[in-house]
Amino acid sequence: MSDARLSRRSVLTALGALGAAAALPPAAGAGPPGAGAPHPVRRAPAVHSTGRRVAILGGGMAGLTAAHELVERGFDVTVYEPTALGGKARSIPSPGTGSGGRLDLPGEHGFRFFPGFYQHIPETMRRIPFPGNPNGVFDNLVSGPAFRMSMPGGPDLTAPASISPLRLDVYDLDSLQQSLGAAFSLGGAIPPHELAVFARKLVMFLTSCLERRNDEWEHQTWSQTLEADGKSQGYRDILVSALTRQLVAARPQTVSTRTIGIMGQAFVWNALGTVPSYGHLDRLLSAPTNEAWIDPWAALLRERGVKFEMGWRADQFDLAGGRVTAARVAHSSGNRAVADADWFVAAMPVERAVPLWSPAVLDADPRLELMRNLTTDWMVGIQYFLRAPTRIAQGHVAYLGTPWALTSISQAQFWRGDFAARYGDGSAHDCLSVDISDWDTPGILYGKTAKECTPDEIARETWVQMQRCLNDVGEPVLRDDDLVSWFLDPGVHWNAASGHNTNDTPLLINTAGSWKNRPDAHTAIPNLFLAGDYVRTDIDLATMESANESARAAVSALLVASGSTAQPPAMHRLHEPPELEPFRRVDADRFHAGLPHILAG
Template structure:
């Protein structure tokens, strides 16, 4: 088997299709990534507390909370993390209880599955700083590269795409060459009619050459579906180019997500796939073990080693104010017993649906901009695991079940995880974990005609399995066989509510909606000792991701360092790459936008 291990400076392996290499090669002149070691300092800082206090209460132990604790502890602060459930939040492993026998661990479930695109930069930086036995680059060396990607369509030919590679450098870079490059990339193996593909590529080139002002002012208020003119288009267009690029890649709904956000992430995927940004890693990376083993547990151990305290089973239920600052927080433990905590500084690292519960009139009087948090929207995207006695030969990477009503994606985990799966987990009968993300919980399924939110646990298992079988069992040899399923596991955050005849979800996911940028708060608040971290904060990546949560925590720490007059260096901050070669076109568009004119390709 080929070596999957990644070095920090590893670039992508080559594609086999000459036409795609030549087409994408036009992107090779894009240049280096914009790496900013930013201070995160605001032009007009909020009043600092000149107390010299060094104690920090981090409220929440998910991705944002652990990142904030890490950065603060390394800079000499005394940090206590308060977490009600489990460290790692939605990034953690969730094992199937009681399934391990004979000294083996319980079967490892996940909140869906972990995916680390190459354009993530904050997360890899953090991983490099977490020691792991035998790894010179720490936890980062536990990332491995997927070999390809499968797009499966029921009743039609599946598209197998190899891992993208470094293209051939071309001398010219203009809108025509860019259009040809994207044509080669997106038409490979698809059944989208040529006129419709032309519409899609025109819109994509328009976005790539749009000014930041147009993106923030115009594209932010258009949905992805509106921009792509989905009405009247073919099923292939709607399935492959509209839905798959949102629901199944970035957990967003095309009829709700802003073109600004989907366009920026789409641009990052394109540049990453082209292999033209040296600092970007392999496009499709995964962990070589369950997330807790490969990342969260070593991280928590490292943080304890540098002095971070974890107060588990502690839920924040209120913030107290006195003299214009946070004077304390109220917590309850798992028994319901209440207590109070005090610190010099507070970093709220809770998910947005929990953070808004703390917005009292007193807090909103101190910072009215926080009221916008109530306008942010959460939705469902959680996972199912099927543990198999025979590994299903689906793909050397992720599988997207195009056209599946529940917008399913999956990955066979054991091929990436170290060691013998059967010897390490369960009762020894399972050799693989087929981990599935359900991205659409509101559309009716094919077995019961009900959305996942109204299906029982057993119906969710049956419906998910049937939708996958319909996509991949249409060949001469069935890939998914009923008799191979040893055990099934649904994210425990999903629970049946008999009174409503529907499921509840304790761990919803923030979703992007048009116009939501103005409602996202900054990491620095007007309350001088309160800072916000989480994937709902304004970040460069602007999606509910581990990367966004990590970035937001760094921004919160940098704001805290300034408020505390700390001499410690700020956290490194990174930006998604904007091609310098497109700057003249974006500058022209900025002039047109300021004059009230449409993009030049719109005329």
């Protein structure tokens, strides 16, 4: 291992933005195929059919991606979607709010965020034409230059989202550990000795061999890894909770350290500017998602021959001879069997896929039974429409320490044209889009969890939690008089009788040890493929990127099964810095010798 060192000042300068970078909603890497699987992976038997008809069940991110890749390769594709194209990624207009020729105010499931290390979605976007854009829909991505972390009664931090490239080939573990500790100091909000613990754990992960990640780190929770018990409130709020609850709706007491660690690593390398193929760290769309992306995408697919059957929900698979012979689909008008397809792609989320695994399906592929062990949680959006532009930050904002783990983006500053002239009745000039990530912790206004609050109470409680962070110093940033209206994701349904909400669109959460429960894109049923953020991919997190990647994997497997000679879709891997390879080789030797990481203790 080299004794050469990078000056501490250089590392500190380059890592100054990492506190902000790590607090953004990200995606991460995955372990080796088959890791920890309790059953041998059954190989699908050879299929001699050369049929080209494909039924895709679900028109969200995974379904649209699969349709795009297949129709480009000459397949006859029909997509069956029960609700709306785009799934959780779509816009959801607030009905009846537009007047005078304006569009309805733009609501959504949650704000869109495209980290620079996303590679599959940008590649798809470049292939979707958009008027005036040389690179298609991709040119509708704009950069958020800054990120703000706000906390009640404490100093806020605003930092650039990306920094200049940094050499990573001339440091040692001590200097890297000191630099990371300084980068996450957050103005003294966390005691130095606790920062040292966090920095040591982070460096341990960055320099662990892949075997240790997939064995030890996969089975540790984030809270266990960071030794959260007994630490200060700042340490627990920011480093333990904010990097999990705030970003991916995961509980630090249950989420896998491997998932959070690889996710954080991707942000670190993106922020450092060390990977030429990565884009700007914080990117978002220049218009509501449907306008900027989903509608042009659907139009392109229709033009190329994809058929969309809207309102149809998959209820059952019929099997004979170990193959799917039909998919039973339901509509408000009745039921029918989709029996004219040669291939079937299940592209719905995990909570809708699992009920389809009948005894016949599980007999054909017993490993699918493990999907019942996967966990979902809530991460849902609410939009506030304001009378005046409210530029809290030129990018995303994390409200540290808020009971409901809030993040937001002031969207109008990034959108084309005049917001008030285009949307609503002309009185709203901005859209503050907020993600609520913790639905199980009592709030500060009503003392109830978000699941126990009416929609009105959710709107008021969320607003007050943000005010507590933003209005604690100087002139108020969020004023009640500026609020025109709000829009809560309609997938959240209040039940007055039970006093609780339900949620149509929960989010997959990667709990410790859950990798073994996740399937591959090709099942043991030769003509059934899976596409969704629960499928094993390199991006090991429930994101648009992992859904896109999984669909590409499903299409690649379908091409092989059908005997197609078409080129498979491009597949990308997250960057693993070669500069860290010497450290990882040392750790691999220690791991295989049964020894802990060299920094453990």
